Every structure is written in structure tokens, then in C-alpha cells.
Amino acid sequence: MEGNLTFLGTGTSMGVPTLGCACAVCTSTDSHDKRLRPAAMVRWIAPKSGSERVVVIDTGPDFREQMLRSGARRVDAVFYTHSHADHIMGLDDLRPLSFAAAREGGPIPLYATAETRATLERIFEYTFSPDATYPNRARVELKPLEAVTAVYEAEFTAIPLKHGNLDIVGYRFGRTAYLTDVSDIPEKSFALLEGLDHLVLSALRYKPHPSHATVEQALNWARRIGARNTWLTHIAHELGHEATNRSLPEGVALAYDGLNVGVTL
Numbered sequence: 011m012e013g014n015l016t017f018l019g020t021g022t023s024m025g026v027p028t029l030g031c032a033c034a035v036c037t038s039t040d041s042h043d044k045r046l047r048p049a050a051m052v053r054w055i056a057p058k059s060g061s062e063r064v065v066v067i068d069t070g071p072d073f074r075e076q077m078l079r080s081g082a083r084r085v086d087a088v089f090y091t092h093s094h095a096d097h098i099m100g101l102d103d104l105r106p107l108s109f110a111a112a113r114e115g116g117p118i119p120l121y122a123t124a125e126t127r128a129t130l131e132r133i134f135e136y137t138f139s140p141d142a143t144y145p146n147r148a149r150v151e152l153k154p155l156e157a158v159t160a161v162y163e164a165e166f167t168a169i170p171l172k173h174g175n176l177d178i179v180g181y182r183f184g185r186t187a188y189l190t191d192v193s194d195i196p197e198k199s200f201a202l203l204e205g206l207d208h209l210v211l212s213a214l215r216y217k218p219h220p221s222h223a224t225v226e227q228a229l230n231w232a233r234r235i236g237a238r239n240t241w242l243t244h245i246a247h248e249l250g251h252e253a254t255n256r257s258l259p260e261g262v263a264l265a266y267d268g269l270n271v272g273v274t275l
């Protein structure tokens with residue numbers, strides 16, 4: 011089945027421009043150098059029901075703005091990669107969408123690892139506590155992440171990754187994989203990444219970082235995985251869009267906010 015992947019945000023945790031910074035990338039007039047916090051959207055028409063389905067990977071602090079830009083008017087499920095602020099702090103903005111979802115059938119399912127679920131329950135206690143009384147809380151439901159999760163006739167496979175000393179997940183859907191905040195890919199995860207049309211990999215900057223891959227590390231994985239196209243995301247202000255893209259090998263490019271690619275699910 012055919013679908014679309016939209017890069018809702020391609021910036022690192024601080025976003026680009028970065029507050030307080032006047033570097034060449036932060037002051038660039040190229041719209042590709044403006045990066046909201048990292049998130050992605052996958053859309054497809056589910057063949058049996060004929061209805062459009064929208065899945066979001068992470069709801070960071072820019073989620074509301076990203077939804078408005080995308081033009082999407084619904085979210086059918088969220089898959090979380092991990093519980094850092096730049097990936098979760100927009101959860102509350104699911105509220106209006108969740109009211110509509112609840113009227114249609116039920117709460118929006120949020121798939122996440124046990125560790126991420128525990129953090130979401132703590133931070134958004136007024137949403138998830140069984141004693142919550144806040145009447146306008148999001149109609150959302152935390153769901154355990156299986157090795158493969160089926161949603162609306164598509165399948166999302168969790169890809170175990172390392173992010174510094176944290177165990178996090180990326181996702182494969184059809185012939186596309188979205189792996190953000192990676193500092194290492196465990197050997198057995200490579201078997202889950204064969205035969206890809208599109209590989210999304212985080213690449214922070216050139217200088218090493220304890221919990222994020224550099225451009226060079228990402229390029230090494232990209233070569234090994236051998237996807238037809240590799241897109242780099244979670245990009246810091248050290249990397250200008252145009253200059254960096256000129257230096258990247260064929261088949262690899264920096265993604266940018268709003269980039270849409272057709273995907274096979």
C-alpha cells in the first residue's frame with residue numbers, strides 16, 4: 011500500500027535557529043535552515059475502510075505548529091521513540107484531536123516502551139492517573155509496544171537502538187525506517203533494516219556527541235544498510251542545509267521541515 015512520510019521537524023532538541031545564537035545557520039534566510047523539533051507523520055489510505063489514517067512519530071514541543079503546517083486534521087495513533095522533552099512535550103496538544111477520536115470510536119492509542127510510558131505517566135499525571143479529574147484531559151491511551159504493532163492495516167516494527175546509555179526505539183513501516191537520536195545501532199537491529207527504500211537517520215553535527223551520531227557515523231550506517239535513499243534529521247545549527255548537502259554522497263541528503271516522500275507500507 012502506498013503512503014506518505016512527512017518530516018514535521020528535522021531540528022535537534024533546541025531547534026534551529028537556536029535561542030541566543032547568531033551563527034550563520036541560525037541567521038540564514040534559507041527556509042531549509044529553519045528546523046522545528048524532530049517528529050514525523052505517516053499517512054495512508056487503509057484499503058479495507060477506504061479512510062485516511064494518520065500516524066505521528068513523537069509529539070515534541072512544536073507539535074501544534076507542525077500539525078497546522080501539515081494540514082492533517084486527525085491523528086489515529088502515536089508511536090514514541092523515547093521520553094526526552096524534544097519528543098514528548100507536545101502530548102497535551104493531542105487534546106482537540108483526541109476529543110474527535112473519542113467521539114468516533116475511542117481514545118488515541120500511544121505506543122511506547124515501558125520506560126517511556128512510565129515517564130509520560132509521571133509528567134502528564136493529570137492525564138493518565140486513574141484519579142485524574144481534569145475534565146478536558148486528552149482522550150489518549152498508553153499501549154505497550156510489541157515487536158510488531160499493527161495499526162489500520164499497516165505494521166510498525168520497533169527497531170532497538172542505543173541513545174547514549176538509554177535503550178530507545180526507531181520504527182520500520184513497510185520499506186521505510188525512521189531512526190532518530192541514535193548513537194549506536196545494535197548488531198541484531200541491522201537484520202530488521204534490509205531492503206529499504208527510505209532510511210531516516212539522525213545526524214547531529216560533525217563534532218562527536220556522547221548520545222548522538224555524527225554525520226560521519228550516520229554515513230557509515232547508511233552505507234552498510236544500503237537504502238535507496240537516506241535522509242538525515244535531528245540536525246543542529248552546525249550544519250547549513252545547502253553547504254552540507256553539497257558534501258554528502260549520492261543518495262544521502264539532509265531532510266528539511268515539510269519534506270514529503272512517497273513510501274510503500
Ligand SMILES: [Zn+2]
Binds near residue numbers: 022048096097191
Ligand atoms: Zn532528540
Ligand SMILES: [Zn+2]
Binds near residue numbers: 028033
Ligand atoms: Zn546557531
Ligand SMILES: [Zn+2]
Binds near residue numbers: 092094173191
Ligand atoms: Zn533524545
